[in-house]
Amino acid sequence: MVNAPNIKAFSLFSIVGFTCTSCCSNVITFESLIKLESNTSTFITFCQYVFVAIASYVLLVRKYGIQNSAKLLVVPTTMPLYRYLISTYGFCLASVLGNIVFRFHLSLPIHIIFRSSSTAFTMLLGYLIYRKKYSLGQILGSVLMSLGVITVTISNMSDRSSQPNEEPQEFRIYVSGLAILVGVTMLTSFLSLYNESSNRIYRAKERSGSWLENLFYSHLYAIPFFLLLPGTLKREYELVESLSASSNFKKYWAFLLANVITQLLCVAGVNKIAILTSAVTLGVILLLRRFLSLLFSMLLFHNEMSPLGMLGTIMVFAGAGVYSYSIGAENDKMKMKEKRE
Template sequence: MSLTQWLTILGLVFGGCCANVSALESLVKGKPNMGSILTFCQFGFIAVEGYIQHFSISHPKRLFIKPTHIPVYRWMCSVVLFFFVSILNNSVWQYDISVPFHIIFRSSATGITMIIGYMFGKRYTKKQILSTVMLTVGCIVVTLSNANTADPTGETVDKGDFYLGIIILALACVLMSLLGLHNEYLFRTYGNHWREGFFYSHFLSVPLALFILPTLHKEWKVIWDLSVEDIAVGNYFKLPFLDTKLNKNFGWLTFNCVTQYFCVRGVNMLAGSTTALTLNIVLMIRKFVSLLLSMYFFGNRLTFDGYVGSIMVLVGATMYSYASMKK
């Protein structure tokens, strides 16, 4: 790749993804119960962009969408899994799960993937197993350090919500592993048509929102309406040249959706231009940068045990990537 291509991709990955995480944290800090509307808006934005890319005037019977390389019915399993994974991941903010912990926990999900892969006949090298053990131990250390952190006010804190959040995150990791194995089978059978899968996993997930329509309506009102409390604390901004006030949470939600697109575009450009090892290492560095930004801008802190566990997760993930490429 040329220097210009590298700068473009790294700008999208680090700029888009880190800005996306910052927008997410700004939103969930004030409104932690916004997981469903956040997922729906992200899906809707990417589905519209993907529809423009796949639009074909020659296929009116297919809703003006180009023919697929992989049969649509084959995507249905991916769509359902992806929808529930996204809903679960965006629902944990109401259970005392911080953004740094969310990043670390999801980075250490390799152990779950390995166990499920083994059940489906995949085999792993000793280095892969060793790195996964390091990942898992690191994640346990971080989890225990978060669970034992005292409340700044000195009051006793009920950790039931925190442990429930961990269970939800673990379930999301299991479903994500199944999703990865299913997509791996599809790409091995029909070819690596990731752009098509990216579009259909979002486009076909939008109708599933009908099952959570009451929740979406309630969360949208909280996002859009300006409460007396929002006005009192200045949680709004004025549109230029218009005498209109908008809830800042609506702005963060919009910014999150836009940066999500740039983030995913950068990751897929990198995936198509480099090796899997380079991709994994760049993404691991990106997660580490997001972790540092979250701690700097939002005041999140880890205990000494938390830092040790985080380093174990990062080193273990890098080792796993290298061992997988050697295999």
């Protein structure tokens, strides 16, 4: 892995800027699609996976040659295939459930904030399952993020319950959506720990391959998951077709095309940054991307927050910053210790 200091600053900033721009654009196009038809999230996710798998396959064929195209369907990894598939299908399930929560009247800012707090869940599961130990800074950052999420949730639920037209049934639907979002965040946290364990046991980081191969296989093997949901895909596709009588039909397909393209650019950029920089730098960059997405969502789609909600948001991102800084300090100490030895 190449460390950040060995990379030209201009090159790194270019990749970071490219990734943040494409990821924020992806969030904007996704929310635009949800505004047109909120019940097609699984169909959108399916289109994303198919498009990224096809596009990355074409790029791999260009890289290795058409004569080796058949070999690309075999995973070049030293770890057992079942572990790779567990990770792929787990993240695929998290992606589908994460998009489904929009049907429960959850705003995008709430979605972003909860997903940004996954570090706290990762620490909790890491301690309970793998008996991991964490520094004071990591614990403080985790506590800040958790309190921030609780603050935003209480603020948002209070705002909804005080609305005169808010029916009890709609409020229960909203709470159900929050429960699913908590489950999704815990699932992604567990999968992150699972992948870390796989890399440690089988030394997957040392295997041959590139970010492009990882991008292809993680999307290729996720496609059969969607084939288990033919009824859902058909029903959501019919909802899209029902828009044909209005001007929203062409808008939907235009936004969908923009969404799958920006999804490819976003995940490609994230995979490339993961190779060029340390995990801490990647975490900070992803945090910046989420923060920018949150700001764009609030500005473009009028997802307003109360002062209490804004305080909670600041706590979440401040906690993530403290956590990232703490990891960086720990890494610096380890490097200094290795130099002395």
